[in-house]
Structure formats: C-alpha cells, structure tokens
Amino acid sequence: MRKAFAPQVSIVTGGASGIGKAIAAELVGRGSHVVVADLDLAAARATAQELGSRASAVELDVVDAAAVRAVVDAVVAEHGRLDVMVNNAGVGLGGLLEELDERHWDKAIDVNLRGVVHGVTAAYAVMRTQRSGHILNTASLAGLIPAPSMLPYTTTKHAVVGLSTALRAEAAALGIRVSVLCPGFVDTPLLDSMYEAPASFGGSSVRSRVRMLQPRFLTAEHTARRAVDGLASDKAVIPVGFLAHVSWRALRYAPPLARAVIQLQATGARRITERAAGRAAGGAGRRA
Numbered sequence: 001m002r003k004a005f006a007p008q009v010s011i012v013t014g015g016a017s018g019i020g021k022a023i024a025a026e027l028v029g030r031g032s033h034v035v036v037a038d039l040d041l042a043a044a045r046a047t048a049q050e051l052g053s054r055a056s057a058v059e060l061d062v063v064d065a066a067a068v069r070a071v072v073d074a075v076v077a078e079h080g081r082l083d084v085m086v087n088n089a090g091v092g093l094g095g096l097l098e099e100l101d102e103r104h105w106d107k108a109i110d111v112n113l114r115g116v117v118h119g120v121t122a123a124y125a126v127m128r129t130q131r132s133g134h135i136l137n138t139a140s141l142a143g144l145i146p147a148p149s150m151l152p153y154t155t156t157k158h159a160v161v162g163l164s165t166a167l168r169a170e171a172a173a174l175g176i177r178v179s180v181l182c183p184g185f186v187d188t189p190l191l192d193s194m195y196e197a198p199a200s201f202g203g204s205s206v207r208s209r210v211r212m213l214q215p216r217f218l219t220a221e222h223t224a225r226r227a228v229d230g231l232a233s234d235k236a237v238i239p240v241g242f243l244a245h246v247s248w249r250a251l252r253y254a255p256p257l258a259r260a261v262i263q264l265q266a267t268g269a270r271r272i273t274e275r276a277a278g279r280a281a282g283g284a285g286r287r288a
C-alpha cells in the first residue's frame, strides 16, 4: 500500500513566481507549511502573505551552497522536519551557441544546476536522518529532449534529470523519494526575462518562437497540480503538457522521427536568428 501524501513542512526555491509559486500554493492546499525561498525577498513575502498563515518567506540565492544549507537547517530547527524540498529556482537562456558567451554558461550552470545540487545536498542530509522525505527538482522538457538554440539551458536541465533519476535509485533504500518535473512551455515571467538574451532571442520573440512549437502555453497552476499529483503517486519523471508527453515518447520509441523534428526546429531557429541579425545590420546601416 502506498503511503498517503501528507507533507507537513516543505521548502520551495524560486517560490515567489510562476511554477514555484503555484507549487507552493498546491502544497499549502495539501496541508503543508511552505517556506517560500527566493532571491526576490519582497516577492517571496508577498507570496507567503497571499498563501496565508501556513506559508513563510525567506531570502535565498541558491547559488550559495552555505546559504541553502542554512535555510534548510533553520526550517528543520523551527519545524522539526522537512518533508518536501522543491528545487525549482531557475533562469531561462536562449540563443545559438555562437551568440552566447561564458556568462550564459556560468549563469545556467550556477543557478539551474549548482542551485539544484545545493538544494538536494542540504535536504538529503536532513532526510537521511529522518529516513523520509521527497525531493522534487524542476527540470524541463528541455531536460528530456534536445532543445537547439538554448544550449546552456538544455545542458543543465538534462543534468538535473540525470541527477534526479540516479539519486532516486540511490535514495530509495533510505526511504527518500526523488522526482523530476519536466513541463513544456509554461506562461510565466521567465519567458519574458531570458538572461542576457541576444537581440534575436529577446523580448516578444521568445513567446512567438515558443508558439511555433507549442501554440498554447501551459499555466503554472496546471503544471503545479501535475507536479504535486506526481509527488503523491511517487512518479520518477513528471512530464507536463501534450508537447512534453509526445516528444519525450517520440524520442524513446521513434528516435529518427524525433531527431528529424528537432533538426527542423534547429534549422528554423537559425533562419529566424539570421533574419533578425540581417534586420539589425540593415537598421545600423541606415542609421550610419
């Protein structure tokens, strides 16, 4: 018989916005106290206030391993346990490889990968002692299938899927569960704030590019419901949305077809980028 899912204490990193905020709300709805941990303290406080007396806020930069450990330890000191750790904080990055530099790679690796490693390590130490707990890492559909024109993003998200699925096997004997969330495109501020976006990938072009692949965005609320249902049923990988289900299965069961579609996407992305670069050069020429 599966144990009932009744978390008492949870932490959600990147919990002040988008998917993290919606997961925090779902967990509060399931009866958990939720600590909303975010770089943006004002937004974290506003979220906690919205969620009511079962939520609290803390400022946290997941890039700082000691700070992550301190937050986890403080939560355990105050509440006596940690049932769910959601390592969700992340940043969006886009652009062809030749448009990106070290800053993009550093940002992606620091936040999207190291940030998750820090959360996993800190929570695992507590959960090993408890011999219980559930770690949920937010990856992406870009962690299951190659996402051309977003290399730092897809690289780190694949790493998060690998980390999560390997740790799940390692942790099982200790009574610790590990799941990874892999949604398609979700309508959140992330789509409007790509880190240091090259001109061709900035502003509204992200949303219009995304619509070519996935005409309707998922909502954060739907994604969060699927995520927490996935925790309750202890799913290893939680894909969310039609695009995620179809493309993940296509890559496993019809790899040549999936690779052909991914190649089409890459070719389209290059065409869009080169057109944008041509327009920018034309504009600069006219101004000169």
Ligand SMILES: NC(=O)c1ccc[n+]([C@@H]2O[C@H](COP(=O)([O-])OP(=O)(O)OC[C@H]3O[C@@H](n4cnc5c(N)ncnc54)[C@H](O)[C@@H]3O)[C@@H](O)[C@H]2O)c1
Binding pocket: 013, 014, 015, 016, 017, 018, 019, 020, 037, 038, 039, 040, 043, 060, 061, 062, 063, 088, 089, 090, 091, 092, 111, 115, 138, 139, 140, 141, 182, 183, 184, 185, 186, 187, 188, 189, 190, 191
């Ligand atoms: N939006 C999508 O289409 C989509 C799809 C798949 C996966 N994801 C992933 O979901 C997660 C949440 O993204 P979202 O779409 O809700 O974005 P969002 O921008 O709405 O929220 C991200 C939150 O993370 C916080 N954050 C950023 N850097 C941080 C850091 N160093 N330390 C602590 N907090 C930090 C931000 O302040 C923000 O509150 C990310 O890991 C993202 O990669 C997003």
